[in-house]
Amino acid sequence: MKYLKGRKYLDALCVYFWATTPVFISILTFTCYSLMGNRLTAATVFTTVALLNMLISPLNAFPWVMNGLIEAWVSIKRIEKLIKLPDHAVGNFFSKVPANQAMVDILVEDGVFKWGKESIDSDGQFIGVMGPVGCGKTTLLAALLGELEKENGSIAISETDS
Numbered sequence: 150m151k152y153l154k155g156r157k158y159l160d161a162l163c164v165y166f167w168a169t170t171p172v173f174i175s176i177l178t179f180t181c182y183s184l185m186g187n188r189l190t191a192a193t194v195f196t197t198v199a200l201l202n203m204l205i206s207p208l209n210a211f212p213w214v215m216n217g218l219i220e221a222w223v224s225i226k227r228i229e230k231l232i233k234l235p236d237h238a239v240g241n242f243f244s245k246v247p248a249n250q251a252m253v254d255i256l257v258e259d260g261v262f263k264w265g266k267e268s269i270d271s272d273g274q275f276i277g278v279m280g281p282v283g284c285g286k287t288t289l290l291a292a293l294l295g296e297l298e299k300e301n302g303s304i305a306i307s308e309t310d311s
Contacts, residue, residue, distance in 0.1 A: 163212040171205050246305040255293060259302035 178197060183189060246256050280286055291297050293304065 159212075159216060163216070166212050167209040170208050171201070174201055174205070174208065244303055244305045254306070256305040257293070257302065258305075260292065260299070260304065261301035 175198065178201065179189060179194070182193075182197075187193075246253050250256060288297070292299070295304075
Protein backbone atom coordinates (compact mmCIF):
# COMPACT_ATOMS: atom_id res chain seq x y z
CA MET A 150 0.00 0.00 0.00
CA LYS A 151 2.93 2.32 0.75
CA TYR A 152 4.28 1.97 -2.80
CA LEU A 153 0.81 2.34 -4.33
CA LYS A 154 0.28 5.51 -2.30
CA GLY A 155 3.60 6.90 -3.53
CA ARG A 156 2.71 6.00 -7.10
CA LYS A 157 -0.62 7.82 -6.88
CA TYR A 158 1.07 10.91 -5.43
CA LEU A 159 3.48 10.82 -8.36
CA ASP A 160 0.55 10.53 -10.78
CA ALA A 161 -1.15 13.52 -9.13
CA LEU A 162 2.07 15.52 -9.40
CA CYS A 163 2.31 14.61 -13.09
CA VAL A 164 -1.25 15.81 -13.75
CA TYR A 165 -0.55 19.05 -11.86
CA PHE A 166 2.67 19.55 -13.84
CA TRP A 167 0.80 18.83 -17.08
CA ALA A 168 -1.87 21.43 -16.29
CA THR A 169 0.43 24.20 -15.06
CA THR A 170 3.42 23.87 -17.36
CA PRO A 171 2.15 26.18 -20.14
CA VAL A 172 1.38 28.98 -17.71
CA PHE A 173 4.62 28.71 -15.73
CA ILE A 174 6.82 28.48 -18.80
CA SER A 175 5.16 31.54 -20.38
CA ILE A 176 5.42 33.59 -17.18
CA LEU A 177 9.04 32.57 -16.64
CA THR A 178 10.01 33.30 -20.25
CA PHE A 179 8.42 36.74 -20.39
CA THR A 180 9.73 37.69 -16.93
CA CYS A 181 13.29 36.78 -17.89
CA TYR A 182 12.95 38.56 -21.24
CA SER A 183 11.74 41.74 -19.51
CA LEU A 184 14.37 41.58 -16.73
CA MET A 185 17.09 41.43 -19.38
CA GLY A 186 15.98 44.89 -20.49
CA ASN A 187 13.95 43.94 -23.54
CA ARG A 188 10.58 45.41 -24.44
CA LEU A 189 7.60 43.09 -24.97
CA THR A 190 5.75 43.70 -28.22
CA ALA A 191 2.71 41.93 -29.63
CA ALA A 192 4.79 40.26 -32.34
CA THR A 193 7.31 38.98 -29.80
CA VAL A 194 4.63 37.69 -27.42
CA PHE A 195 2.56 35.94 -30.11
CA THR A 196 5.60 34.36 -31.73
CA THR A 197 6.93 33.21 -28.36
CA VAL A 198 3.58 31.78 -27.27
CA ALA A 199 3.29 29.86 -30.57
CA LEU A 200 6.77 28.40 -30.12
CA LEU A 201 6.13 27.55 -26.47
CA ASN A 202 2.88 25.79 -27.36
CA MET A 203 4.86 23.48 -29.65
CA LEU A 204 7.18 22.63 -26.73
CA ILE A 205 4.42 22.02 -24.17
CA SER A 206 3.67 18.42 -25.21
CA PRO A 207 7.26 17.18 -24.78
CA LEU A 208 7.54 19.05 -21.47
CA ASN A 209 4.26 17.58 -20.22
CA ALA A 210 5.36 14.08 -21.23
CA PHE A 211 8.60 14.34 -19.27
CA PRO A 212 7.22 13.11 -15.89
CA TRP A 213 5.53 10.12 -17.54
CA VAL A 214 8.70 9.33 -19.46
CA MET A 215 10.66 9.39 -16.21
CA ASN A 216 8.05 7.17 -14.56
CA GLY A 217 8.20 4.74 -17.50
CA LEU A 218 12.00 4.67 -17.38
CA ILE A 219 11.95 3.89 -13.66
CA GLU A 220 9.40 1.10 -14.19
CA ALA A 221 11.50 -0.31 -17.05
CA TRP A 222 14.62 -0.22 -14.89
CA VAL A 223 12.83 -2.10 -12.08
CA SER A 224 11.50 -4.66 -14.59
CA ILE A 225 14.94 -5.19 -16.11
CA LYS A 226 16.46 -5.71 -12.66
CA ARG A 227 13.76 -8.29 -11.83
CA ILE A 228 14.31 -10.15 -15.10
CA GLU A 229 18.08 -10.02 -14.56
CA LYS A 230 17.62 -11.47 -11.08
CA LEU A 231 15.46 -14.27 -12.51
CA ILE A 232 17.95 -15.06 -15.27
CA LYS A 233 20.86 -15.16 -12.81
CA LEU A 234 19.14 -17.79 -10.64
CA PRO A 235 21.09 -21.06 -10.60
CA ASP A 236 19.83 -23.87 -12.83
CA HIS A 237 17.60 -26.47 -11.23
CA ALA A 238 19.85 -29.17 -9.82
CA VAL A 239 19.11 -32.45 -11.59
CA GLY A 240 22.42 -34.20 -10.95
CA ASN A 241 21.17 -37.65 -9.94
CA PHE A 242 17.69 -37.16 -11.29
CA PHE A 243 18.20 -38.53 -14.82
CA SER A 244 20.09 -41.53 -16.17
CA LYS A 245 20.80 -42.87 -19.68
CA VAL A 246 18.34 -45.11 -21.51
CA PRO A 247 19.74 -48.67 -21.59
CA ALA A 248 21.30 -49.74 -24.90
CA ASN A 249 18.76 -52.55 -25.35
CA GLN A 250 15.94 -49.95 -25.51
CA ALA A 251 17.44 -47.67 -28.17
CA MET A 252 14.01 -46.86 -29.66
CA VAL A 253 12.90 -45.16 -26.43
CA ASP A 254 13.50 -41.44 -25.95
CA ILE A 255 12.27 -41.17 -22.37
CA LEU A 256 11.84 -44.10 -20.02
CA VAL A 257 10.12 -43.83 -16.64
CA GLU A 258 10.21 -46.97 -14.52
CA ASP A 259 8.36 -47.26 -11.21
CA GLY A 260 8.15 -43.48 -11.10
CA VAL A 261 6.59 -41.90 -8.04
CA PHE A 262 6.77 -38.13 -7.94
CA LYS A 263 5.73 -35.69 -5.28
CA TRP A 264 4.05 -32.39 -6.04
CA GLY A 265 3.18 -30.74 -2.79
CA LYS A 266 1.43 -33.30 -0.58
CA GLU A 267 0.15 -35.76 -3.15
CA SER A 268 2.10 -38.45 -4.99
CA ILE A 269 1.66 -39.27 -8.66
CA ASP A 270 2.45 -42.68 -10.13
CA SER A 271 3.90 -42.86 -13.63
CA ASP A 272 3.35 -46.34 -14.97
CA GLY A 273 3.32 -47.83 -18.47
CA GLN A 274 4.12 -46.58 -21.94
CA PHE A 275 3.05 -43.15 -23.22
CA ILE A 276 2.71 -42.13 -26.86
CA GLY A 277 0.63 -39.04 -26.18
CA VAL A 278 -0.66 -37.30 -23.11
CA MET A 279 -4.30 -36.32 -23.02
CA GLY A 280 -7.04 -36.19 -20.48
CA PRO A 281 -9.50 -34.01 -18.64
CA VAL A 282 -8.57 -30.94 -16.67
CA GLY A 283 -6.74 -31.80 -13.45
CA CYS A 284 -5.74 -35.36 -14.35
CA GLY A 285 -1.97 -34.72 -14.15
CA LYS A 286 -0.77 -33.83 -17.66
CA THR A 287 1.24 -30.85 -16.46
CA THR A 288 2.49 -32.79 -13.46
CA LEU A 289 3.81 -35.51 -15.76
CA LEU A 290 5.68 -32.96 -17.83
CA ALA A 291 7.03 -31.30 -14.67
CA ALA A 292 8.23 -34.72 -13.49
CA LEU A 293 10.00 -35.32 -16.81
CA LEU A 294 11.66 -31.90 -16.54
CA GLY A 295 12.94 -32.67 -13.07
CA GLU A 296 10.80 -30.07 -11.35
CA LEU A 297 9.16 -32.52 -8.96
CA GLU A 298 10.68 -34.41 -6.10
CA LYS A 299 11.33 -38.01 -7.20
CA GLU A 300 10.37 -40.34 -4.37
CA ASN A 301 10.91 -43.63 -6.22
CA GLY A 302 11.88 -45.06 -9.59
CA SER A 303 14.12 -43.79 -12.36
CA ILE A 304 13.93 -41.52 -15.37
CA ALA A 305 16.18 -42.29 -18.31
CA ILE A 306 16.73 -40.09 -21.33
CA SER A 307 18.30 -41.23 -24.57
CA GLU A 308 21.37 -39.39 -25.78
CA THR A 309 20.95 -38.43 -29.40
CA ASP A 310 23.26 -36.37 -31.58
CA SER A 311 20.40 -34.26 -32.93
